[in-house]
Amino acid sequence: MRKRILGAGAAVVLALVMAACGGPDLPEDATGAEIYVQMCARCHGSDLRGGIGVALVGEGATSIDKPESYLVQSIYAGIGSMPAFRRTLSDDQILRVARYIMQQQGR
Ligand code: HEC
Numbered sequence: 001m002r003k004r005i006l007g008a009g010a011a012v013v014l015a016l017v018m019a020a021c022g023g024p025d026l027p028e029d030a031t032g033a034e035i036y037v038q039m040c041a042r043c044h045g046s047d048l049r050g051g052i053g054v055a056l057v058g059e060g061a062t063s064i065d066k067p068e069s070y071l072v073q074s075i076y077a078g079i080g081s082m083p084a085f086r087r088t089l090s091d092d093q094i095l096r097v098a099r100y101i102m103q104q105q106g107r
Pocket of ligand 1: 042
């Protein structure tokens with residue numbers, strides 16, 4: 001009995017930690033644009049032109065010349081002061097948001 005109560009407590013704590021990380025709100029099939037707005041816009045700007053994070057389109061956007069693998073890797077593992085997203089996004093979601101950026105870059 002006591003054990004079961006502790007188990008439930010741990011599940012609640014885990015749920016709270018996961019909610020605090022912000023990932024699980026996002027449906028698995030969210031589009032690249034939806035993922036971008038929820039996870040990236042606060043640093044890279046809603047227009048992708050940068051803010052806390054570097055510009056991904058327009059002036060100073062050097063990633064426009066980089067391959068898809070560079071974008072995927074940066075998002076997956078983090079780069080410089082940008083956090084890694086491998087725990088909050090699935091591989092598919094990372095690919096989708098990378099392709100969304102490339103589409104916004106006109107390629
Ligand atoms: C906490 C702020 C922050 C968040 C959130 C964030 N980024 Fe970044 N991002 C940065 C910073 C800062 C850099 C530049 C890192 C460096 O090169 O030192 C960067 C770099 C990048 C780069 C490489 C750009 C280049 O020119 O080399 C890509 C691609 C990128 N971010 C995509 C994303 C995507 C997609 C998301 C959402 C899943 C995201 N970022 C979320 C801050 C953030």
